[in-house]
Amino acid sequence: MHELSLAMEICRIAEERAGHAAPRLVTVGLEVGDDAGIEAANLEFCLETLLTLPPFRGARAAITRAGGDGLRVSYLEIDDDGPDD
Amino acid sequence: MTVRTIDVRERVMAQNDMLAAEVRERLARAGTVALNLVSSPGSGKTTLLERTLEVLGEELGLAVVTGDVQTQNDADRIARRTSRLVQAVITGGACHLDARQVLTALDALDLDRTRVLFIENVGNLVCPASWDLGEDAKVVLFSVTEGEDKPVKYPKMFRQSRYAVLNKIDLLPYVPFDVNRAVRYAREVNPDLRFFFISALTGEGLDQWFDFLRGVTARMGAT
Numbered sequence: 415m416h417e418l419s420l421a422m423e424i425c426r427i428a429e430e431r432a433g434h435a436a437p438r439l440v441t442v443g444l445e446v447g448d449d450a451g452i453e454a455a456n457l458e459f460c461l462e463t464l465l466t467l468p469p470f471r472g473a474r475a476a477i478t479r480a481g482g483d484g485l486r487v488s489y490l491e492i493d494d495d496g497p498d499d
Numbered sequence: 500m501t502v503r504t505i506d507v508r509e510r511v512m513a514q515n516d517m518l519a520a521e522v523r524e525r526l527a528r529a530g531t532v533a534l535n536l537v538s539s540p541g542s543g544k545t546t547l548l549e550r551t552l553e554v555l556g557e558e559l560g561l562a563v564v565t566g567d568v569q570t571q572n573d574a575d576r577i578a579r580r581t582s583r584l585v586q587a588v589i590t591g592g593a594c595h596l597d598a599r600q601v602l603t604a605l606d607a608l609d610l611d612r613t614r615v616l617f618i619e620n621v622g623n624l625v626c627p628a629s630w631d632l633g634e635d636a637k638v639v640l641f642s643v644t645e646g647e648d649k650p651v652k653y654p655k656m657f658r659q660s661r662y663a664v665l666n667k668i669d670l671l672p673y674v675p676f677d678v679n680r681a682v683r684y685a686r687e688v689n690p691d692l693r694f695f696f697i698s699a700l701t702g703e704g705l706d707q708w709f710d711f712l713r714g715v716t717a718r719m720g721a722t
Binding site (some may be wrong): 416419420422423426427431432440441443449450451483484485486487488489490491492493494495 | 501502503504505506507508509510511512514515595597625626628629655685712713
């Protein structure tokens with residue numbers, strides 16, 4: 415139920431780490447713990463929507479399941495050939 | 500397309516946890532004990548707080564931060580029962596309180612005069628389990644008009660709570676609720692859970708709750 419809040423925080427982290435390359439972000443790699451109390455499909459849906467909004471231009475979320483109750487942004491993929499604005 | 504990978508490895512809750520640590524530090528400095536009250540909607544959090552404030556409001560220097568998705572009805576209800584400070588947080592749709600909201604709410608409270616701070620979370624047994632608010636302990640409330648399997652349905656919340664309050668026991672003669680089964684389920688997910696059996700409406704069982712609160716402030720070193 416709180417996946418939207420988490421998705422917003424993930425977007426904040428992605429924007430911070432990608433910096434001016436945020437519009438060229440293509441993938442957000444996530445690690446979702448089995449006991450994190452997170453519905454992965456729901457989180458993906460929320461991210462799909464948020465990652466179309468500026469500064470992003472339609473990045474996708476790549477979710478990997480892990481043990482434990484953590485949720486981490488593991489990596490970002492940036493398209494270095496894409497336009498900056 | 501040339502794809503470059505940035506290694507991030509950042510916990511999504513890291514920022515919340517940092518803010519929760521700040522809340523914890525401010526409370527510790529003031530000698531204030533904070534209890535995060537969680538339950539489904541309608542279990543009786545607000546009624547329990549009303550009764551608690553009536554009896555212990557001045558004695559223990561209670562203050563309350565209430566979280567609601569919409570309206571400040573709960574804060575208004577509680578404020579009518581006490582001269583103590585009640586701070587409302589309207590989450591505007593969010594299903595839980597987060598540490599930033601609590602940190603902001605602390606600014607409105609006179610912590611030096613507050614020995615016990617109740618944080619009345621949004622009524623929801625799922626999401627609030629994932630957000631540390633900087634509290635000393637979570638208190639999970641449920642009532643005999645709900646299923647006795649609440650603890651196994653929402654194990655994360657019951658596992659994280661140190662205390663459980665079973666409310667509305669005055670209704671036991673009229674509902675098919677099995678108290679022993681509820682306690683057994685709760686102990687399955689959290690063997691250390693300490694129980695209180697109360698009716699916030701009639702006052703039954705509240706003396707143990709009040710004694711516990713008096714003790715908790717002494718034990719945790721608040722003056």
